Amino acid sequence: MAAAAPGDPGRDRGHAAARRARRPGAHARRQHRRPAGGRRGAGLSLFHHRRPGVGAGRGRRDPANGRRLDAGAGLRQHRRQRPDARRAGVTAKRYTALVLAGRRGVTDPVATSEGIAHKALAQVGGRPLIAWVLDALRAASAVADIMVATEEADVAHAAEGATIVPIAASPAATVALALGTTPSLLVTTADHGLLSPALIEAFCAGVPRAYDIAVGVVPRRAVASGPTRRTFYRLADGDYCSANLYAFAGPRSAAAATFWVGLEAERKNPVRLAARIGPTTLLRYALRRLDLAAAFALLSHRAHAAIAPVVLDDADAAIDVDTPEDLALVRARLSAGRRCDRSP
Structure with missing residues (x-):
């Protein structure tokens, strides 16, 4: 396939799409424009009802701060922040003395x-x-x-x-x-x-x-x-x-x-x-x-x-x-x- 010449409209459109994908929140906006399953707003609703980052694919970004999310990153953060009774020690287990x-x-x-x-x-x-x-x-x-x-x-x-x-x-x-x-x-x-x-x-x-x-x-x-x-x-x-x-x-x-x-x-x-x-x-x-x-x-x-x-x-x-x-x-x-x- 021949390379696109400078000024080619197809090449310019590809560069513009790549720049939009790198902007913070771009993924959320694309979901809003193209709802999943053909239902209006379904993609945005699904995104907001997840814990941030849980199930996110590699390369996706957090709409709040633009940072890249890898798969399971939000779940790991949730586990770190969740009070862990077993690590808390005395409340981890109650014994019969x-x-x-x-x-x-x-x-x-x-x-x-x-x-x-x-x-x-x-x-x-x-x-x-x-x-x-x-x-x-x-x-x-x-x-x-x-x-x-x-x-x-x-x-x-x-x-x-x-x-x-x-x-x-x-x-x-x-x-x-x-x-x-x-x-x-x-x-x-x-x-x-x-x-x-x-x-x-x-x-x-x-x-x-x-x-x-x-x-x-x-x-x-x-x-x-x-x-x-x-x-x-x-x-x-x-x-x-x-x-x-x-x-x-x-x-x-x-x-x-x-x-x-x-x-x-x-x-x-x-x-x-x-x-x-x-x-x-x-x-x-x-x-x-x-x-x-x-x-x-x-x-x-x-x-x-x-x-x-x-x-x-x-x-x-x-x-x-x-x-x-x-x-x-x-x-x-x-x-x-x-x-x-x-x-x-």
Whole structure:
């Protein structure tokens, strides 16, 4: 085909059309002049009822600002601007809380020193220790319901308002049993005397989206030296202890809880715990070549579940009442004003 000569009317019309197409809003004007389907105004109506950019083809322009739209650009912008509850943390999921209030061993040093049947009944500020834990859970927006696992009638009476469930052979077995009744479980203990709504919300906000179990841990740097002793896991990137906060929500969480039953006896002995996971894990732990992320990756592999740590830089998260010294610390902190939002 011969090229159009300068001054050719067909060529001039083509250049003019190209210039009009580059003008902001030109596409909308063309739609208005040529309604889709032969109905007057149908093209313009369809364009205005879309979210800006959704379904727009490559090369189209936004009539508001003349910027080029690619396919799906408006949808991506809508998703970025839409409040995402899962990223918001505490409102992403509401849990059923399970408070473990069983016994460990025949005698308990706290119960013995206080002359009571169970350490959850130790008086703190004129109230049972477990009452402080329940107050914190009730005040946390991430908690929908509360269950207390106990076999003690006095503890059940002190936990008035909560659902009482039976305990199994071990805390992990109790969790596995409870997971048969609820898909999302937040687990803590009846002796977590300094638990607060803020601490619960911080933990829940740190729980990743795709997980089966989340485990709260506290770095040594956050724990001040004092009369209480904690069990620390010495890792390559720092030392960590348990926060006695766990979230179970994934499809494999029940199976992972069963795996936890086998490890539970070694929870206070990090070396033995590492050995139970595997000899390579033990060697890496002994040489301090195992960091927090790698430790949980190995744990996830052995448990066939996604297990993630949630690091809490709050010393109160590390305090559970295992000794009379722990109880004295909790009493001192609460009498000094560290009280949960719904305490009297």
